[in-house]
Amino acid sequence: MDSGWKIGSEPTEPVGLYIHIPFCQRKCPYCDFNSYAGLEESFHAYTAALREEITRAGAMWGHPTVATIYIGGGTPTVLPVEFLAEILMACRTTFSVAPNAEITCEANPGTVDQRRFKRLRELGISRLSLGIQSLNDAELRFLGRIHDAAGAMAAFEAARAAGFDNINVDLIYGLPGQDPNSWLHTLDQVIALKPEHISLYALTIEEGTPLARWIAEGRFPYPDDDLAADLYELASERLGAAGYRQYEISNWAWHGDVPLPPVANPPLACRHNLIYWRYQPYLGFGAGAHSMIPGRRWWNPRRLDVYLERVASGQLLEEGHEEIDERLGMGEMMMLGLRLIREGVSEERFWRRWGRALDEVFGEELRELCEMGLIERVDGHVRLTYPARLVGNQVFARFLPN
Ligand code: SF4
16 A cells, blocks of 8 residues: 555645544435444444544554544434544544644535533534525425424524534535525525535436435426526626635535635635545545545445445455556546645645646646636636536546546
């Protein structure tokens, strides 16, 4: 596993940790994430395995400084708080977690109350990501969520009252036949809650899910891409008018009327996700978690029983890996960085990562895409133009090797 690069060898390089909790109270019919309902008897063993994996990784990578931790899933908040405490303690013992680290925990409104939120806050969790998805009860029922609109609003207020001052709200749009007025109503109610951050995801139909089957059976129409694009534009306008700055294709952070330099991200942007978009290193722990350092990507077994067995037996955990050659790495850095609407790809960061100028590697692509009005160059950064947000995939493809 030696890529010639050591985590933490560049003191300015932040490292992020992702911790996957593959449990949910109930499986939503559209979801193909690695998550399972009804496995409460595995909570203890899984927590112990995570601690073991984290401890081993810390020793292996020389206890580097960690800038962000993201506990995702699944639904991390179905785990008893003591278990989350043990997992975070393992991170703090074996890594050097920066005093100002951003520590995010995803939470499902149906699994939390003010007491639990308070305990999460006491663990040092500084950022909460609430999977509200919609504030329309009929839409929430369609999505199979365990909460209703009133429960979601109450969960948000409870998180605030417990002291969370950095909260993200996840919303889903583009449901079959979704009424634009219902979407605007959800957005307005969410804006009124004043979350620091809002993420919008288009509903995608994943093969093998109950929703895919229902659509194949004709019980629901296939989501309409044009409707989804219209709802995205409506949201963009509404959020912009309310002081949210879009900094990534699907993400907005509150910044009010305060001026922001043209290529700067709003300070409330998710620091953990910035690590992915800037092509910086991260280590993932738990079933199916992925890790990446320059030159190499690897992943854990997705199946819970296989993951638990490998940790318990001390076997190599890695299920697969991919060596990333320089050409692919540079293309991936462009593809991910161009998702950042404001910052794009910094020419200086590109140079520091690869020791080559952006124009030397991608001069032709950059020239053509500029002429087509799809990208622009601002203050030493290359980024999508505003209308190109909707055709980002066509732009990204130009940078990947054939
Ligand atoms: S709560 Fe989230 S992770 Fe769990 S099943 Fe629903 S969408 Fe998937």
